[in-house]
Amino acid sequence: MGAFDGLVAIVTGGASGLGEAIARRLRAEGARVAVFDLRAEAAAHADLAISLDLCDDDAVRAGVARVAAELGGIDVVVNNAGVGAQGTVADHDDAEWHRAFDLNVVAIARVSRAALPELRRSAAASIVNTSSIAATAGLPQRALYSATKGAVLALTRAMAADHLAEGIRVNAVSPGTADTPWIGRLLERAEDPVAERAALEARQPHGRLVSADEVADAVAYLASPRAGSTTGVSLAVDGGMQELRLRPRG
Structure with a gap:
Protein backbone atom coordinates (compact mmCIF):
# COMPACT_ATOMS: atom_id res chain seq x y z
CA MET A 1 0.00 0.00 0.00
CA GLY A 2 1.40 3.38 -1.04
CA ALA A 3 0.90 6.60 0.88
CA PHE A 4 -1.06 8.06 -2.03
CA ASP A 5 -3.28 5.09 -2.93
CA GLY A 6 -6.64 6.40 -4.11
CA LEU A 7 -5.45 10.04 -4.28
CA VAL A 8 -5.25 12.33 -7.29
CA ALA A 9 -2.41 14.83 -7.65
CA ILE A 10 -1.73 17.72 -10.01
CA VAL A 11 1.93 18.52 -10.67
CA THR A 12 2.66 21.69 -12.61
CA GLY A 13 5.79 21.69 -14.70
CA GLY A 14 5.76 17.92 -14.43
CA ALA A 15 7.33 17.08 -17.79
CA SER A 16 10.96 17.76 -16.83
CA GLY A 17 13.40 18.50 -14.04
CA LEU A 18 12.06 18.59 -10.49
CA GLY A 19 8.47 18.25 -11.69
CA GLU A 20 9.19 15.03 -13.56
CA ALA A 21 10.87 13.55 -10.49
CA ILE A 22 7.94 14.62 -8.30
CA ALA A 23 5.36 13.11 -10.68
CA ARG A 24 7.32 9.87 -10.82
CA ARG A 25 7.61 9.71 -7.02
CA LEU A 26 3.90 10.33 -6.40
CA ARG A 27 2.88 7.71 -8.94
CA ALA A 28 5.26 5.21 -7.36
CA GLU A 29 3.41 5.78 -4.08
CA GLY A 30 0.04 5.08 -5.70
CA VAL A 67 -8.60 16.49 -13.94
CA ALA A 68 -11.50 16.33 -11.49
CA ALA A 69 -13.83 14.87 -14.11
CA GLU A 70 -11.45 12.30 -15.60
CA LEU A 71 -9.54 11.21 -12.49
CA GLY A 72 -12.33 11.55 -9.95
CA GLY A 73 -11.41 14.55 -7.85
CA ILE A 74 -8.27 16.33 -6.64
CA ASP A 75 -6.43 15.68 -3.38
CA VAL A 76 -2.94 17.10 -3.91
CA VAL A 77 -1.64 20.11 -5.83
CA VAL A 78 2.09 20.53 -6.36
CA ASN A 79 2.80 24.03 -7.68
CA ASN A 80 6.23 23.34 -9.11
CA ALA A 81 6.35 25.15 -12.46
CA GLY A 82 8.54 28.21 -12.62
CA VAL A 83 11.03 30.20 -14.62
CA GLY A 84 14.59 31.03 -13.68
CA ALA A 85 16.28 34.40 -13.92
CA GLN A 86 19.93 35.35 -13.70
CA GLY A 87 21.16 38.89 -13.06
CA THR A 88 21.10 41.87 -10.73
CA VAL A 89 18.13 44.16 -10.14
CA ALA A 90 19.35 46.26 -13.08
CA ASP A 91 19.45 43.43 -15.61
CA HIS A 92 15.74 42.80 -16.26
CA ASP A 93 13.14 45.12 -17.75
CA ASP A 94 9.59 45.47 -16.44
CA ALA A 95 8.26 42.86 -18.83
CA GLU A 96 10.67 40.24 -17.47
CA TRP A 97 9.72 41.10 -13.88
CA HIS A 98 6.03 40.75 -14.68
CA ARG A 99 6.57 37.49 -16.58
CA ALA A 100 8.56 35.88 -13.77
CA PHE A 101 6.08 36.90 -11.07
CA ASP A 102 3.17 35.76 -13.23
CA LEU A 103 4.55 32.25 -13.64
CA ASN A 104 6.41 31.79 -10.35
CA VAL A 105 3.84 33.37 -8.03
CA VAL A 106 0.49 34.27 -9.58
CA ALA A 107 0.22 30.87 -11.28
CA ILE A 108 0.28 29.27 -7.83
CA ALA A 109 -2.79 31.33 -6.95
CA ARG A 110 -4.51 30.42 -10.24
CA VAL A 111 -4.06 26.69 -9.90
CA SER A 112 -4.76 26.60 -6.16
CA ARG A 113 -7.95 28.66 -6.27
CA ALA A 114 -9.27 26.60 -9.19
CA ALA A 115 -8.59 23.42 -7.24
CA LEU A 116 -9.98 24.61 -3.89
CA PRO A 117 -13.54 23.29 -4.36
CA GLU A 118 -12.17 19.79 -5.01
CA LEU A 119 -9.58 20.03 -2.24
CA ARG A 120 -12.29 21.00 0.27
CA ARG A 121 -14.03 17.70 -0.52
CA SER A 122 -10.86 15.66 0.07
CA ALA A 123 -10.00 13.96 3.35
CA ALA A 124 -6.29 14.26 2.52
CA ALA A 125 -6.01 17.70 0.93
CA SER A 126 -2.54 19.14 0.50
CA ILE A 127 -0.78 21.86 -1.49
CA VAL A 128 2.99 21.95 -1.88
CA ASN A 129 4.70 24.96 -3.46
CA THR A 130 8.25 25.00 -4.78
CA SER A 131 10.23 27.82 -3.22
CA SER A 132 14.05 27.98 -3.08
CA ILE A 133 17.12 28.65 -0.96
CA ALA A 134 17.05 31.96 -2.85
CA ALA A 135 14.01 32.97 -0.78
CA THR A 136 16.01 33.15 2.42
CA ALA A 137 19.68 33.54 1.45
CA GLY A 138 21.14 36.37 -0.58
CA LEU A 139 22.67 34.83 -3.69
CA PRO A 140 24.57 36.82 -6.32
CA GLN A 141 22.96 37.32 -9.72
CA ARG A 142 19.53 36.12 -8.57
CA ALA A 143 17.62 39.34 -7.78
CA LEU A 144 14.45 38.65 -9.77
CA TYR A 145 14.40 34.94 -9.05
CA SER A 146 14.94 35.54 -5.32
CA ALA A 147 12.12 38.07 -5.21
CA THR A 148 9.66 35.59 -6.73
CA LYS A 149 10.70 32.73 -4.47
CA GLY A 150 10.48 34.95 -1.39
CA ALA A 151 6.92 35.72 -2.47
CA VAL A 152 6.22 31.99 -2.81
CA LEU A 153 7.37 31.42 0.76
CA ALA A 154 5.20 34.24 2.14
CA LEU A 155 2.23 33.08 0.06
CA THR A 156 2.63 29.53 1.35
CA ARG A 157 2.37 30.64 4.98
CA ALA A 158 -0.63 32.86 4.27
CA MET A 159 -2.41 30.06 2.40
CA ALA A 160 -1.69 27.63 5.24
CA ALA A 161 -3.35 30.01 7.69
CA ASP A 162 -6.33 30.65 5.44
CA HIS A 163 -7.16 27.03 4.66
CA LEU A 164 -6.21 25.09 7.79
CA ALA A 165 -9.78 25.13 9.10
CA GLU A 166 -10.91 23.65 5.76
CA GLY A 167 -8.63 20.66 6.22
CA ILE A 168 -6.15 21.76 3.55
CA ARG A 169 -2.47 21.71 4.45
CA VAL A 170 -0.12 24.06 2.59
CA ASN A 171 3.67 23.74 2.70
CA ALA A 172 6.72 24.58 0.62
CA VAL A 173 9.87 22.76 -0.36
CA SER A 174 12.98 24.96 -0.66
CA PRO A 175 15.73 23.28 -2.68
CA GLY A 176 19.29 24.42 -2.82
CA THR A 177 21.03 24.42 -6.19
CA ALA A 178 19.57 21.35 -7.84
CA ASP A 179 20.88 19.35 -10.75
CA THR A 180 18.16 20.38 -13.21
CA PRO A 181 18.03 21.29 -16.90
CA TRP A 182 17.96 25.01 -15.99
CA ILE A 183 21.24 24.74 -14.09
CA GLY A 184 22.60 22.72 -17.00
CA ARG A 185 21.79 25.57 -19.37
CA LEU A 186 23.46 28.09 -17.06
CA LEU A 187 26.57 25.95 -16.96
CA GLU A 188 26.62 25.68 -20.76
CA ARG A 189 26.73 29.49 -21.00
CA ALA A 190 29.50 29.87 -18.42
CA GLU A 191 33.02 30.74 -19.56
CA ASP A 192 34.34 27.73 -17.66
CA PRO A 193 31.49 25.26 -17.06
CA VAL A 194 33.64 22.88 -15.01
CA ALA A 195 34.80 25.63 -12.66
CA GLU A 196 31.29 27.06 -12.38
CA ARG A 197 29.83 23.68 -11.47
CA ALA A 198 32.55 23.18 -8.87
CA ALA A 199 31.72 26.59 -7.36
CA LEU A 200 28.01 25.75 -7.17
CA GLU A 201 28.78 22.43 -5.52
CA ALA A 202 31.21 23.99 -3.04
CA ARG A 203 28.77 26.59 -1.71
CA GLN A 204 26.49 23.81 -0.42
CA PRO A 205 27.95 22.36 2.77
CA HIS A 206 27.56 18.76 1.66
CA GLY A 207 29.66 19.57 -1.41
CA ARG A 208 27.39 18.66 -4.30
CA LEU A 209 24.26 19.67 -6.16
CA VAL A 210 20.91 18.53 -4.80
CA SER A 211 19.32 15.73 -6.81
CA ALA A 212 15.83 15.98 -8.26
CA ASP A 213 14.91 12.75 -6.49
CA GLU A 214 15.83 14.24 -3.11
CA VAL A 215 13.46 17.15 -3.74
CA ALA A 216 10.75 14.73 -4.89
CA ASP A 217 11.10 12.73 -1.69
CA ALA A 218 10.61 15.92 0.36
CA VAL A 219 7.52 16.86 -1.64
CA ALA A 220 6.12 13.36 -1.19
CA TYR A 221 6.50 13.68 2.58
CA LEU A 222 4.84 17.10 2.74
CA ALA A 223 1.98 16.03 0.47
CA SER A 224 1.39 12.69 2.19
CA PRO A 225 -1.44 12.09 4.67
CA ARG A 226 1.34 10.85 6.98
CA ALA A 227 2.32 14.52 7.43
CA GLY A 228 -1.10 15.43 8.77
CA SER A 229 0.29 17.77 11.46
CA THR A 230 2.72 19.55 9.12
CA THR A 231 1.47 22.79 7.61
CA GLY A 232 2.85 26.25 6.96
CA VAL A 233 6.46 25.06 6.83
CA SER A 234 9.29 25.31 4.33
CA LEU A 235 11.34 22.13 4.13
CA ALA A 236 14.90 22.90 3.06
CA VAL A 237 16.64 20.39 0.79
CA ASP A 238 19.89 22.27 0.43
CA GLY A 239 22.72 20.25 1.93
CA GLY A 240 22.73 22.56 4.95
CA MET A 241 23.24 25.75 2.96
CA GLN A 242 20.66 27.81 4.85
CA GLU A 243 21.37 26.80 8.43
CA LEU A 244 24.96 25.57 8.65
CA ARG A 245 28.12 27.67 8.95
CA LEU A 246 30.97 25.22 8.56
CA ARG A 247 34.66 25.98 8.71
CA PRO A 248 36.43 25.80 5.32
CA ARG A 249 37.80 22.39 4.51
CA GLY A 250 41.50 21.81 4.36
Whole structure:
Protein backbone atom coordinates (compact mmCIF):
# COMPACT_ATOMS: atom_id res chain seq x y z
CA MET A 1 0.00 0.00 0.00
CA GLY A 2 1.40 3.38 -1.04
CA ALA A 3 0.90 6.60 0.88
CA PHE A 4 -1.06 8.06 -2.03
CA ASP A 5 -3.28 5.09 -2.93
CA GLY A 6 -6.64 6.40 -4.11
CA LEU A 7 -5.45 10.04 -4.28
CA VAL A 8 -5.25 12.33 -7.29
CA ALA A 9 -2.41 14.83 -7.65
CA ILE A 10 -1.73 17.72 -10.01
CA VAL A 11 1.93 18.52 -10.67
CA THR A 12 2.66 21.69 -12.61
CA GLY A 13 5.79 21.69 -14.70
CA GLY A 14 5.76 17.92 -14.43
CA ALA A 15 7.33 17.08 -17.79
CA SER A 16 10.96 17.76 -16.83
CA GLY A 17 13.40 18.50 -14.04
CA LEU A 18 12.06 18.59 -10.49
CA GLY A 19 8.47 18.25 -11.69
CA GLU A 20 9.19 15.03 -13.56
CA ALA A 21 10.87 13.55 -10.49
CA ILE A 22 7.94 14.62 -8.30
CA ALA A 23 5.36 13.11 -10.68
CA ARG A 24 7.32 9.87 -10.82
CA ARG A 25 7.61 9.71 -7.02
CA LEU A 26 3.90 10.33 -6.40
CA ARG A 27 2.88 7.71 -8.94
CA ALA A 28 5.26 5.21 -7.36
CA GLU A 29 3.41 5.78 -4.08
CA GLY A 30 0.04 5.08 -5.70
CA ALA A 31 -1.24 8.49 -6.81
CA ARG A 32 -2.96 9.14 -10.09
CA VAL A 33 -1.03 12.10 -11.44
CA ALA A 34 -2.10 14.87 -13.79
CA VAL A 35 0.70 16.95 -15.26
CA PHE A 36 0.23 20.54 -16.39
CA ASP A 37 3.02 21.59 -18.73
CA LEU A 38 3.49 23.52 -21.95
CA ARG A 39 5.29 20.39 -23.18
CA ALA A 40 2.77 17.91 -21.87
CA GLU A 41 3.67 15.43 -24.60
CA ALA A 42 7.03 14.98 -22.86
CA ALA A 43 5.47 13.96 -19.54
CA ALA A 44 6.72 10.44 -18.92
CA HIS A 45 5.02 9.93 -15.56
CA ALA A 46 1.40 11.02 -15.87
CA ASP A 47 -2.01 9.40 -15.94
CA LEU A 48 -3.25 12.59 -17.59
CA ALA A 49 -1.00 15.15 -19.29
CA ILE A 50 -2.52 18.52 -20.18
CA SER A 51 -0.76 21.15 -22.24
CA LEU A 52 -1.69 24.60 -20.95
CA ASP A 53 -0.33 28.05 -20.16
CA LEU A 54 -0.36 28.61 -16.40
CA CYS A 55 -0.62 32.35 -17.06
CA ASP A 56 -4.05 31.85 -18.69
CA ASP A 57 -6.73 31.64 -16.00
CA ASP A 58 -9.38 30.19 -18.31
CA ALA A 59 -7.00 27.44 -19.42
CA VAL A 60 -6.06 26.65 -15.82
CA ARG A 61 -9.70 26.41 -14.72
CA ALA A 62 -10.50 24.16 -17.68
CA GLY A 63 -7.49 21.95 -16.91
CA VAL A 64 -8.44 21.58 -13.26
CA ALA A 65 -12.03 20.75 -14.19
CA ARG A 66 -10.79 18.10 -16.62
CA VAL A 67 -8.60 16.49 -13.94
CA ALA A 68 -11.50 16.33 -11.49
CA ALA A 69 -13.83 14.87 -14.11
CA GLU A 70 -11.45 12.30 -15.60
CA LEU A 71 -9.54 11.21 -12.49
CA GLY A 72 -12.33 11.55 -9.95
CA GLY A 73 -11.41 14.55 -7.85
CA ILE A 74 -8.27 16.33 -6.64
CA ASP A 75 -6.43 15.68 -3.38
CA VAL A 76 -2.94 17.10 -3.91
CA VAL A 77 -1.64 20.11 -5.83
CA VAL A 78 2.09 20.53 -6.36
CA ASN A 79 2.80 24.03 -7.68
CA ASN A 80 6.23 23.34 -9.11
CA ALA A 81 6.35 25.15 -12.46
CA GLY A 82 8.54 28.21 -12.62
CA VAL A 83 11.03 30.20 -14.62
CA GLY A 84 14.59 31.03 -13.68
CA ALA A 85 16.28 34.40 -13.92
CA GLN A 86 19.93 35.35 -13.70
CA GLY A 87 21.16 38.89 -13.06
CA THR A 88 21.10 41.87 -10.73
CA VAL A 89 18.13 44.16 -10.14
CA ALA A 90 19.35 46.26 -13.08
CA ASP A 91 19.45 43.43 -15.61
CA HIS A 92 15.74 42.80 -16.26
CA ASP A 93 13.14 45.12 -17.75
CA ASP A 94 9.59 45.47 -16.44
CA ALA A 95 8.26 42.86 -18.83
CA GLU A 96 10.67 40.24 -17.47
CA TRP A 97 9.72 41.10 -13.88
CA HIS A 98 6.03 40.75 -14.68
CA ARG A 99 6.57 37.49 -16.58
CA ALA A 100 8.56 35.88 -13.77
CA PHE A 101 6.08 36.90 -11.07
CA ASP A 102 3.17 35.76 -13.23
CA LEU A 103 4.55 32.25 -13.64
CA ASN A 104 6.41 31.79 -10.35
CA VAL A 105 3.84 33.37 -8.03
CA VAL A 106 0.49 34.27 -9.58
CA ALA A 107 0.22 30.87 -11.28
CA ILE A 108 0.28 29.27 -7.83
CA ALA A 109 -2.79 31.33 -6.95
CA ARG A 110 -4.51 30.42 -10.24
CA VAL A 111 -4.06 26.69 -9.90
CA SER A 112 -4.76 26.60 -6.16
CA ARG A 113 -7.95 28.66 -6.27
CA ALA A 114 -9.27 26.60 -9.19
CA ALA A 115 -8.59 23.42 -7.24
CA LEU A 116 -9.98 24.61 -3.89
CA PRO A 117 -13.54 23.29 -4.36
CA GLU A 118 -12.17 19.79 -5.01
CA LEU A 119 -9.58 20.03 -2.24
CA ARG A 120 -12.29 21.00 0.27
CA ARG A 121 -14.03 17.70 -0.52
CA SER A 122 -10.86 15.66 0.07
CA ALA A 123 -10.00 13.96 3.35
CA ALA A 124 -6.29 14.26 2.52
CA ALA A 125 -6.01 17.70 0.93
CA SER A 126 -2.54 19.14 0.50
CA ILE A 127 -0.78 21.86 -1.49
CA VAL A 128 2.99 21.95 -1.88
CA ASN A 129 4.70 24.96 -3.46
CA THR A 130 8.25 25.00 -4.78
CA SER A 131 10.23 27.82 -3.22
CA SER A 132 14.05 27.98 -3.08
CA ILE A 133 17.12 28.65 -0.96
CA ALA A 134 17.05 31.96 -2.85
CA ALA A 135 14.01 32.97 -0.78
CA THR A 136 16.01 33.15 2.42
CA ALA A 137 19.68 33.54 1.45
CA GLY A 138 21.14 36.37 -0.58
CA LEU A 139 22.67 34.83 -3.69
CA PRO A 140 24.57 36.82 -6.32
CA GLN A 141 22.96 37.32 -9.72
CA ARG A 142 19.53 36.12 -8.57
CA ALA A 143 17.62 39.34 -7.78
CA LEU A 144 14.45 38.65 -9.77
CA TYR A 145 14.40 34.94 -9.05
CA SER A 146 14.94 35.54 -5.32
CA ALA A 147 12.12 38.07 -5.21
CA THR A 148 9.66 35.59 -6.73
CA LYS A 149 10.70 32.73 -4.47
CA GLY A 150 10.48 34.95 -1.39
CA ALA A 151 6.92 35.72 -2.47
CA VAL A 152 6.22 31.99 -2.81
CA LEU A 153 7.37 31.42 0.76
CA ALA A 154 5.20 34.24 2.14
CA LEU A 155 2.23 33.08 0.06
CA THR A 156 2.63 29.53 1.35
CA ARG A 157 2.37 30.64 4.98
CA ALA A 158 -0.63 32.86 4.27
CA MET A 159 -2.41 30.06 2.40
CA ALA A 160 -1.69 27.63 5.24
CA ALA A 161 -3.35 30.01 7.69
CA ASP A 162 -6.33 30.65 5.44
CA HIS A 163 -7.16 27.03 4.66
CA LEU A 164 -6.21 25.09 7.79
CA ALA A 165 -9.78 25.13 9.10
CA GLU A 166 -10.91 23.65 5.76
CA GLY A 167 -8.63 20.66 6.22
CA ILE A 168 -6.15 21.76 3.55
CA ARG A 169 -2.47 21.71 4.45
CA VAL A 170 -0.12 24.06 2.59
CA ASN A 171 3.67 23.74 2.70
CA ALA A 172 6.72 24.58 0.62
CA VAL A 173 9.87 22.76 -0.36
CA SER A 174 12.98 24.96 -0.66
CA PRO A 175 15.73 23.28 -2.68
CA GLY A 176 19.29 24.42 -2.82
CA THR A 177 21.03 24.42 -6.19
CA ALA A 178 19.57 21.35 -7.84
CA ASP A 179 20.88 19.35 -10.75
CA THR A 180 18.16 20.38 -13.21
CA PRO A 181 18.03 21.29 -16.90
CA TRP A 182 17.96 25.01 -15.99
CA ILE A 183 21.24 24.74 -14.09
CA GLY A 184 22.60 22.72 -17.00
CA ARG A 185 21.79 25.57 -19.37
CA LEU A 186 23.46 28.09 -17.06
CA LEU A 187 26.57 25.95 -16.96
CA GLU A 188 26.62 25.68 -20.76
CA ARG A 189 26.73 29.49 -21.00
CA ALA A 190 29.50 29.87 -18.42
CA GLU A 191 33.02 30.74 -19.56
CA ASP A 192 34.34 27.73 -17.66
CA PRO A 193 31.49 25.26 -17.06
CA VAL A 194 33.64 22.88 -15.01
CA ALA A 195 34.80 25.63 -12.66
CA GLU A 196 31.29 27.06 -12.38
CA ARG A 197 29.83 23.68 -11.47
CA ALA A 198 32.55 23.18 -8.87
CA ALA A 199 31.72 26.59 -7.36
CA LEU A 200 28.01 25.75 -7.17
CA GLU A 201 28.78 22.43 -5.52
CA ALA A 202 31.21 23.99 -3.04
CA ARG A 203 28.77 26.59 -1.71
CA GLN A 204 26.49 23.81 -0.42
CA PRO A 205 27.95 22.36 2.77
CA HIS A 206 27.56 18.76 1.66
CA GLY A 207 29.66 19.57 -1.41
CA ARG A 208 27.39 18.66 -4.30
CA LEU A 209 24.26 19.67 -6.16
CA VAL A 210 20.91 18.53 -4.80
CA SER A 211 19.32 15.73 -6.81
CA ALA A 212 15.83 15.98 -8.26
CA ASP A 213 14.91 12.75 -6.49
CA GLU A 214 15.83 14.24 -3.11
CA VAL A 215 13.46 17.15 -3.74
CA ALA A 216 10.75 14.73 -4.89
CA ASP A 217 11.10 12.73 -1.69
CA ALA A 218 10.61 15.92 0.36
CA VAL A 219 7.52 16.86 -1.64
CA ALA A 220 6.12 13.36 -1.19
CA TYR A 221 6.50 13.68 2.58
CA LEU A 222 4.84 17.10 2.74
CA ALA A 223 1.98 16.03 0.47
CA SER A 224 1.39 12.69 2.19
CA PRO A 225 -1.44 12.09 4.67
CA ARG A 226 1.34 10.85 6.98
CA ALA A 227 2.32 14.52 7.43
CA GLY A 228 -1.10 15.43 8.77
CA SER A 229 0.29 17.77 11.46
CA THR A 230 2.72 19.55 9.12
CA THR A 231 1.47 22.79 7.61
CA GLY A 232 2.85 26.25 6.96
CA VAL A 233 6.46 25.06 6.83
CA SER A 234 9.29 25.31 4.33
CA LEU A 235 11.34 22.13 4.13
CA ALA A 236 14.90 22.90 3.06
CA VAL A 237 16.64 20.39 0.79
CA ASP A 238 19.89 22.27 0.43
CA GLY A 239 22.72 20.25 1.93
CA GLY A 240 22.73 22.56 4.95
CA MET A 241 23.24 25.75 2.96
CA GLN A 242 20.66 27.81 4.85
CA GLU A 243 21.37 26.80 8.43
CA LEU A 244 24.96 25.57 8.65
CA ARG A 245 28.12 27.67 8.95
CA LEU A 246 30.97 25.22 8.56
CA ARG A 247 34.66 25.98 8.71
CA PRO A 248 36.43 25.80 5.32
CA ARG A 249 37.80 22.39 4.51
CA GLY A 250 41.50 21.81 4.36
